[in-house]
Amino acid sequence: MVEFFQHIVNGLSLGSTYALIALGYTMVFGVLQLINFAHGDVFMLGAFIGMYTAYALALHTSPSLAALMITLLAAMAGCAIIGFLIERFAYRPLRNAPRINVLITAVGVSLFLEFSGQIIFGADPKFFPQVYQPQGDWMIAGVRLNPLQVINFTISVTLMLVLQFVVFKTRLGRALRAVSFNHELASLMGIPTNRIISLTFVLGSILAGAAGVLVALSYPKIDPLMGIMPGIKAFAAAVLGGIGNITGAVIGSFILGLAEQLIVAYGAPTYRDALAFVILILILLVKPAGIMGVHRAEKV
């Protein structure tokens, strides 16, 4: 039983990482009906920005929670800028283009980031500096908790709550939801839709950047293609939850994280990466719009 709870804790930790990435997919889809394939690569860039910041400031020489926070903030700020630039220069010029053009461009941006990364950072894996090294494990009611996982989970959930607050309680969040309902209508309220779309990319990229550092902290080998698999899985989680729906993305991610952890523990670990898609297919067969998704009539 204790072992089971341990797997649950691990699953929640994994799920919270997926959620950070999935939120970016789902928000961008909400405002632009675009699958931003480059999103997983923003996650990768977050890890690299974190790494270079840590080395530049020699944060790994004195690992602490503060060092982690600095690394995290640097990655989030860097990814915010990258997200802004991607939208501004890759997607905005295509605002009125057919959707397929934008989709192809998204694939292009993804490849551009991956292979620019290989040129700039090198293709071989790099070691992510240990900016935070908690000693030993924490025991709570017989459950062994890896402090990194607890920190990972706590930071992820905090960021999700902040996002939830921004989207549902602030004026900008209201504008964001208005734009995702209908651009034209939002512009008739006087809302600068382009700026809100930029904001959406910035918010999503901030979360992806944070996820990059958090994952690199637990799995400290990073390379320019590391964003592909988590990106695809987080996308699957977003679709599972109902793409376009923020709560759905979080739910889908936790389901996926838990399922992956449990299949590794009790079933067939080799199927770990296939599981996301099996769940996705099953859910979509039963509920094509995803768990939280509502079928919206195509706009005319």
Place this chain on the structure above:
Amino acid sequence: MPDSTLLNLQDVTVHYGVICATEKVSFSVASGEIVTLIGANGAGKSTTLRAISGLLKPSSGTITFEGENIVGETPNVIVSKGIVHAPEGRGIFLNLSIEENLDLGAWTNPDSDSVKQQLEYVFKLFPRLLERRKQNAGTLSGGEQQMLAIGRALMAKPQLLLLDEPSLGLAPQLIELIFEIICEINKRGTTVLLVEQNAHQALEIAHRGVVLETGKVVLEGPASELKKSEAVQKAYLGG
């Protein structure tokens, strides 16, 4: 009653691709007026409103608001100049609450006292919205959605209100109420440009009317005269 020109359209031509939706439409709206734009389906009424609010860019012609050319401005800039467009089909945010819809209507209004005042005014006009302000706008009936659309447009304290078919799909009593409220809004100093297929009723409350037929202005004049005109009968019946 017309003391000064608020809005002026000069030879406004709008194309959808190669199709010409309006051709050299010219008319003006004076401050304080209710002007109604009437005509059959496809006459170019909504297109004209969309050109004014910046949703469409005319291929030629000028649109001036308070003497300033607004062609080429984005819709959000035009809203901040004081033109608010309540689009056809109600166009409310069904995923937001009534309160949030109204709040968004006040996006360009930076003064929170004035927003509060407008909110009270809107709730006075439409008490139904006050009762349901926490509800999701998607739960409202068609008539209530129309009230919300008009109420939300008022939140920006517009100088010029563009209303596109506010009576569409409503029960006769509701239509009457909506028209009464348009009069009331106008009396409080908002200039109204009203697009209607319901020509008779629109001419009842308007000061002046402009009749469109296949993208052109065919008639223009005081509402009382247009009511008697044959062309209006024709346009109204879809001729």
